[in-house]
Amino acid sequence: MRESQIETGTLPNLANAKTNPMPTSLPITAVNHLTVTTRRLAASRKFYCDVLGFQEVPRPNFNFRGAWLFNFGLMIHIIESGTAGDPHAEIQTREPHLALHSDDLESCERLLQEHCIAYRKNEVPDLGIKQLFFQDPDGYHIEVGKYPPLPKPQ
Secondary structure (H helix, E strand, C coil), X not given: CCCCCCCCCCCCCHHHCCCXXXXXXXXXXXXXXXXXXXXXXXXXXXXXXXXXXXXXXXXXXXXXCEEEEEECCEEEEEEECCCCCCCCCCCCCCCCEEEEECCCHHHHHHHHHHCCCCCEEEEECCCXXXXXXXXXXXXXXXXXXXXXXXXXXX
């Protein structure tokens, strides 16, 4: 299967934004997937399945290597790419990251140790949030935390 044609639109003249009201937001109903690129397809597949609990699901026969994974209501598309990153020496809490919820951070910490994955603990005392930050094989940051309930949409 080929990659689909890419169509581009034109951007409106934002100088007129004060006189013209902004259009309504897009009619989005859900998040469909998150994509990560990798130089290490087998290692990434193993990490997301064995460490994070995702399961591989069928993927179209694209002309590039990759994997589709699913769990927790979230699909992750892994795409093999020579431009993917490398793990950083230091785990950061303010890098772009995927955040996952767990009610059992003690078990998460123990399992990260069993998988020999370096991690960093963090706490947000004002909200009572505890977090574990770590990286996938290509250096994308992952956060697992115990969070308060999400806000309800209005």
